[in-house]
Amino acid sequence: MSEPSRGGLRGFERSLPMALMRAREAVMAEFRPLLTEHDLSEQQWRVLRALSDGAGPRSVGELADATFLLAPSLSRMLGTLERRGLVTRSVDPRDQRRSEIAVSPAGERLVAAIAPRSEARYRDIEQRFGRADLEDLYDLLGRMASLGADASS
Amino acid sequence: MSEPSRGGLRGFERSLPMALMRAREAVMAEFRPLLTEHDLSEQQWRVLRALSDGAGPRSVGELADATFLLAPSLSRMLGTLERRGLVTRSVDPRDQRRSEIAVSPAGERLVAAIAPRSEARYRDIEQRFGRADLEDLYDLLGRMASLGADASS
DNA sequence: TATTGTTATACTCTATAACTATA
């Protein structure tokens, strides 16, 4: 039952990055219109979402790690979001090299405006996909994400 | 057991797009060095991989759908890959508006050079992750990808 | 001397629209 070899390479359907991308695209198709409506790119939404996580302000570096954005991209984007009044930047008093990034009240209102409709989409997905299967998926994805965490080679 | 509401929004760890992205980044971290070594971007590799799928030549539109690239991006990229001698473009005789895109022999050699090391990474992932769990993951991802296929609303 | 964040630079990809040539 192993895949036929095509130049020694598995079929495109068995490419793990592609399988993850196809699933992500299908999910994003549910959410993207919501973001477009509020003039937010996926990346900008990742930043706002990370900052609304309840953990409070974060440094640029921490935010970059959490959102998979490079520091220079993030730095420029924070300028844009700051000019739109959605986030604030302030110097960390304990280490003046650091910036503390936080969501502004206007940013919180924007997130609060999107949240209920986002959650409605989640309920819809959960209903169509099945709650238990969704839990399994989160579990497997979490394990896959931490695969390399202990790689020694 | 439901997540605490943060402005009505689930925590960042329970974001499905982010869970998919974290998993994909972890997987790509295994493969990216291999591509960089051969001066291929992720997107270029997707195209070569799709074309090496055993199904033979494809139109630009079919390729765009398969790789999640927009036609203009793909069109420019095919020019690059053609100049590098990795793909060929020829007019479909039955419909002269269409281009038939195929991998060249040099492209096949490049894929064949990458394939064994790629497959070795897969074996490593399968070993660390577990074969059965990997099957489950593929299965769930496939179902998630086809979620919207029958959406009526 | 190392780290944090920003700026500089070049390139790739995204996204939309306009255009060419076929159908």
Place this chain on the structure above:
DNA sequence: TATAGTTATAGAGTATAACAATA
């Protein structure tokens, strides 16, 4: 008149390096 592909254009993100301020 519609479709397939390309070209044009603007903008956003990726990636590296260089830089300023601070530690």
